[in-house]
Amino acid sequence: MDFASFGSQLVQQLVNGVSLGSIYALIALGYTMVYGIIRLINFAHGDIYMLGAYVGFYATTMGKLPFFPALIIAMVVAAIVGVVIERLAYRPLRNHPKIAVLITAIGVSLLLEYGGMLLVSPQPRTFPPVFGNEIYNVAGIIVNFQQIVILAISVALMIILTYVVNHTKVGKAMRAVSFDTDAAKLMGINVDRIISFTFAIGSGLAAAAGVLVGIYYNSIDPLMGIMPGLKAFVAAVLGGIGIIPGAMLGGVLLGVVESLVSGFISSTFRDAAAFGILIIILLFKPSGLLGKNVREKV
Amino acid sequence: MNGILKKDLLMFGACLVIYAVVQGLIETDIIGPFWVLNIILICINIILVTSLNLINGFTGQFSIGHAGFMAVGAYIAAVCTVKLQLPFIVAILAGAAAAGTLGFLIGLPTLRLSGDYLAIATLGLGEIIRITILNIPYVGGASGLMGIPRYTSFTWAFFATVITVFFIKNLINSTHGRACISIRENEIAAEAMGVDTTRYKVLAFTIGAAFAGVAGALFSHYFYIAHPASFTFMKSFDILTMVVLGGLGSLTGSITASILLTFVSAALASYPEWRMVIYSLLLIILMLYRPQGLFGNKELSLKMFGRLKGGGKNGSANSN
Numbered sequence A: 001m002d003f004a005s006f007g008s009q010l011v012q013q014l015v016n017g018v019s020l021g022s023i024y025a026l027i028a029l030g031y032t033m034v035y036g037i038i039r040l041i042n043f044a045h046g047d048i049y050m051l052g053a054y055v056g057f058y059a060t061t062m063g064k065l066p067f068f069p070a071l072i073i074a075m076v077v078a079a080i081v082g083v084v085i086e087r088l089a090y091r092p093l094r095n096h097p098k099i100a101v102l103i104t105a106i107g108v109s110l111l112l113e114y115g116g117m118l119l120v121s122p123q124p125r126t127f128p129p130v131f132g133n134e135i136y137n138v139a140g141i142i143v144n145f146q147q148i149v150i151l152a153i154s155v156a157l158m159i160i161l162t163y164v165v166n167h168t169k170v171g172k173a174m175r176a177v178s179f180d181t182d183a184a185k186l187m188g189i190n191v192d193r194i195i196s197f198t199f200a201i202g203s204g205l206a207a208a209a210g211v212l213v214g215i216y217y218n219s220i221d222p223l224m225g226i227m228p229g230l231k232a233f234v235a236a237v238l239g240g241i242g243i244i245p246g247a248m249l250g251g252v253l254l255g256v257v258e259s260l261v262s263g264f265i266s267s268t269f270r271d272a273a274a275f276g277i278l279i280i281i282l283l284f285k286p287s288g289l290l291g292k293n294v295r296e297k298v
Numbered sequence B: 001m002n003g004i005l006k007k008d009l010l011m012f013g014a015c016l017v018i019y020a021v022v023q024g025l026i027e028t029d030i031i032g033p034f035w036v037l038n039i040i041l042i043c044i045n046i047i048l049v050t051s052l053n054l055i056n057g058f059t060g061q062f063s064i065g066h067a068g069f070m071a072v073g074a075y076i077a078a079v080c081t082v083k084l085q086l087p088f089i090v091a092i093l094a095g096a097a098a099a100g101t102l103g104f105l106i107g108l109p110t111l112r113l114s115g116d117y118l119a120i121a122t123l124g125l126g127e128i129i130r131i132t133i134l135n136i137p138y139v140g141g142a143s144g145l146m147g148i149p150r151y152t153s154f155t156w157a158f159f160a161t162v163i164t165v166f167f168i169k170n171l172i173n174s175t176h177g178r179a180c181i182s183i184r185e186n187e188i189a190a191e192a193m194g195v196d197t198t199r200y201k202v203l204a205f206t207i208g209a210a211f212a213g214v215a216g217a218l219f220s221h222y223f224y225i226a227h228p229a230s231f232t233f234m235k236s237f238d239i240l241t242m243v244v245l246g247g248l249g250s251l252t253g254s255i256t257a258s259i260l261l262t263f264v265s266a267a268l269a270s271y272p273e274w275r276m277v278i279y280s281l282l283l284i285i286l287m288l289y290r291p292q293g294l295f296g297n298k299e300l301s302l303k304m305f306g307r308l309k310g311g312g313k314n315g316s317a318n319s320n
Helices: A003-038 A045-061 A067-093 A098-120 A145-167 A169-179 A181-186 A191-217 A226-239 A244-264 A267-284 B002-027 B033-058 B066-082 B088-110 B115-134 B154-172 B175-185 B187-192 B197-220 B233-246 B251-267 B272-289 B302-308
Strands: A135-138 A141-144
Touching: A003 A045, A003 A141, A003 A145, A003 A169, A003 A191, A003 A226, A003 A244, A045 A067, A045 A098, A045 A191, A045 A226, A067 A098, A067 A191, A067 B272, A098 A226, A098 B115, A098 B233, A098 B272, A141 A145, A145 A169, A145 A191, A145 A244, A169 A181, A169 A191, A181 A191, A226 A244, A226 A267, A226 B115, A244 A267, A267 B088, A267 B115, B002 B154, B033 B066, B033 B154, B033 B175, B033 B197, B033 B233, B033 B251, B066 B088, B066 B115, B066 B197, B066 B233, B088 B115, B088 B197, B115 B233, B154 B175, B154 B197, B154 B251, B175 B187, B175 B197, B187 B197, B233 B251, B233 B272, B251 B272
Parallel strands: none
Antiparallel strands: A135 A141
């Protein structure tokens, strides 16, 4: 491989990586917000993403809706499901050992996957083409229209999220709860409502990611959420779990690394790369790239 | 000391009787091939579940990558018998040693983590092991290692199970086991009392991994094939469900749960989705209403039955 073609392939993989990474970032945001607020790895998050993809699929095929209404319906439905899951499965266990909640989360995740299989059959569905399949060739780099849409919508959602968290009253309450739940309660913040709100936002973002992936890869199935869910968690840890910009950075970085590994080494090692990153980051900087080290108190 | 030995011998005698009865029923074809398969699966599951319980339940280190170690045992043992023509017992020991060594190497760095970070790290490592195997052409890659002779019989499976359970039971009742339990109860307090927490965590992890290797060896030598798809994290979740159902920290609970859930999945063999839906609901409902599992960290024992009848006064059950 000569240098020029190596260079162009590198840039090509970077382009693919950024569009894949923005999907991871959207899912990772939900993980990171939920973890920041109740210290729970919500294993079911990846399955909310799958649910979003299916709602989007039914809205576009049966409902004959155009892209944006379908996207919004998927986000709303997923948000409601996320809130219901929190209310039924996680809230009763809030003062239990962490492991009990973690096992419940694994249970909810399996329930969504296999319950989903029962409801919609395990066969993959083909997502209808919502956008034209124009391909732009910019100096030898191939960019298709869907990648641009994914990137644009992800960035827009992240900007909205950042605005909500940093400049609204609810956002302030979220930050307060995540900083110190008890103190926030004493200040008159309705902690339960804020937690529900966090689940709603996180699930909505995951559903958006699901619809975008459905459009990008054309195919959805009930188990599609497992791997992206785990990888988005890796992305959240990579950026520093509980930190919103960290999730965005981690997601994009992970997407780029994965694209490079599958482009230059072998696509079968793609999944191993993500977990390798996880182990390395946990061993050397468990607080993540943007995290601060916190000393554990007795 | 003598009392314990006597009790152990008594239990061992009881195991021999069970073995003789079941083996007799198999020999006379009263138990058909379908049930033999399930009995062997029960044995393999008991090995997996008790060894995971040693890590998760007794030492309190939440690992969900057990299928990875099982895979290592399955493949190493299969390589020993298929490629090197070694006898089965050597293959089992080699599988256990390989899985144990890997458990040691992985445990040493990752057990510094705790709680859900450890859970995710072990899940990731289990997947890395599987993906690595998938990429080794020597052991068949994605299509799996085929042509493994069927050496696993009820005898092998049963005695491997008995040895595992006795080993883990005696380990838990020893100084080392008590140190492991103290880590579960309160790591910082254990450290303050002079327990070398890292050492015992790695010890429990290594032993648990080695027994998972034994289970893997039995598994691959029963089904003629070692396939990467048999060892995904779904398998780990299966094992985890059994551990949680039986009770984190109860060996008899693990055994009961293995038997129960193996029968449930045998009954639902033609409805795989329902099986997982039932497993998942079981996990959620257990956590909501009985987070300690069926038996909590108590052991089922004859003493307990005595108490039920109003006989024994101190019902503190401590061994099976």
